[in-house]
Amino acid sequence: MNSWVVATYDSAFGYVSAHGAPLVDLLDPQPGEKIIDLGCGTGALSAEIAARGAEPLGIDGSPALIGQARMLNAGLSFTVGDAGDFTVTEPFDAVASNAALHWMTRDPDAVITRVHAALRPGGRFVAEMGGAGNCAELIAAMQTAWREFGLAEPELPWYFPSPAEYATRLEDGGFTVRLLEYVERPTRMTEGPNGAADWVRVFASGPLNAVPPQAVESLLARINDLAAPALRRESGWMADYVRLRFAAVRKPDSSALTFDMRRPESAHT
Ligand SMILES: C[S@@+](CC[C@H](N)C(=O)[O-])C[C@H]1O[C@@H](n2cnc3c(N)ncnc32)[C@H](O)[C@@H]1O
Structure with a gap:
């Protein structure tokens, strides 16, 4: 197990062991918080x-998924928006994200900038995403x-x-x-009995769409052959997930200080 823990996480309810804890426990939503x-x-x-009694606002770039989210979660708020380009009208207490940041390839810094702008100083950014080496065997089989x-x-993608x-x-x-x-985090591919081929169909549909249709099935069969030695067990296929999860806090705002330094006369008015 490859684990690199920079610091422990001190939740409002005391120490929480980060490893293996559900993301929502790291987030530790408090009643009334806007997240x-x-x-x-x-x-x-x-x-x-x-x-947990907090007020979530779900943001996603896909109108279809936002439509489903609204249907499945009546009474909760959802809106279509790009993570690299969204704004909010009031500061939030936290931003959480599960299995989504690694899909935001265009400009990861823009996403972090938008999250920072959406949070109050001291607000939390808690997320889980694919980390370096995620699905390396699957990707190698694909590339080969x-x-x-x-x-x-x-x-x-x-x-x-x-x-x-x-x-x-x-x-x-x-x-x-x-x-x-x-x-x-090796993860059983319960929703894809056809192993690596199903994974490519679901998660790499972009590259697969660029393949001539007549070659698709034999290409997928070859990917299964290539990936099987590393990923197929007697009990079924495993995906070779590697996850990054973090809890970060927006630093206190220094804009007031900057303002005073730039406009010393403001102290006299
Ligand atoms: C694997 S899904 C995870 C969904 C959900 N967080 C979950 O845990 O079930 C990744 C999601 O990220 C969304 N997404 C990808 N890029 C995005 C972007 N730039 N802005 C907003 N949403 C994005 C996709 O539409 C998709 O719903």
């Missing part, structure tokens, strides 16, 4: 946040099969940062990192 669920999908995390079929290198890289981005973006975990 954004960024890349909310169909709203599973929003529902957990609401169950693409090459064997004479196809151009597939354009991968994910951003899987190392812990050091993402911590630096958070610090540069105005956050203090309180906890950062980097763990291997």
Whole structure:
């Protein structure tokens, strides 16, 4: 098990062991808190946040998923928005995100900047995402099969940062990192009995759509052959997940100080 813990996490209810704890426990929503669920999908995390008495706002770039989230979670708030480009009208106590930040490949720093702007000083940013090496066997099988079929290198739609890289981005973006975990988490592919092929169909539909239709089935069969030695067990297929989870806090606002230094006369007016 590869685990790198920068610090322990001190929740409002005392020490919480970060490793293996559900994300909502790291977030530790308090009754009445306003919390954004960024890349909310169909709203599973929003529902957990609401169950703790906090007020979630789910934001997702997909109108279809926001539609489903509204249907599945009557009474909760959801809106369509791009994580790299959203604004809110009042400061939030926390931003949470599950399995979504690694899909936001265009500009990871813009996402951190928008999260920072949405939070009050001291507000929390708590998330889990794919980390460096996530699905490495699956991706290697994909790349090999693409090459064997004479196809151009597939354009991968994910951003899987190392812990050091993402911590630096958070610090540069105005956050203090309180906890950062980097763990291997082999995960049973319960929803994909056809193993690596199903995984590619669901999660790499972009690159797959660029493959000539007549080659798709044999390409997927080859990916299964290539991935099986590493990922197929007697009990079924396992995905080689590597996760990054973190809890960071927006640093206190220094704008008042900056203002005073720039306009010393303001003290006399
Ligand atoms: C794997 S799903 C995770 C959904 C949900 N958080 C969950 O745990 O079930 C990733 C989500 O991120 C959303 N997403 C990807 N890029 C986004 C962006 N730039 N802005 C907002 N949402 C985005 C997708 O639409 C999708 O719903």
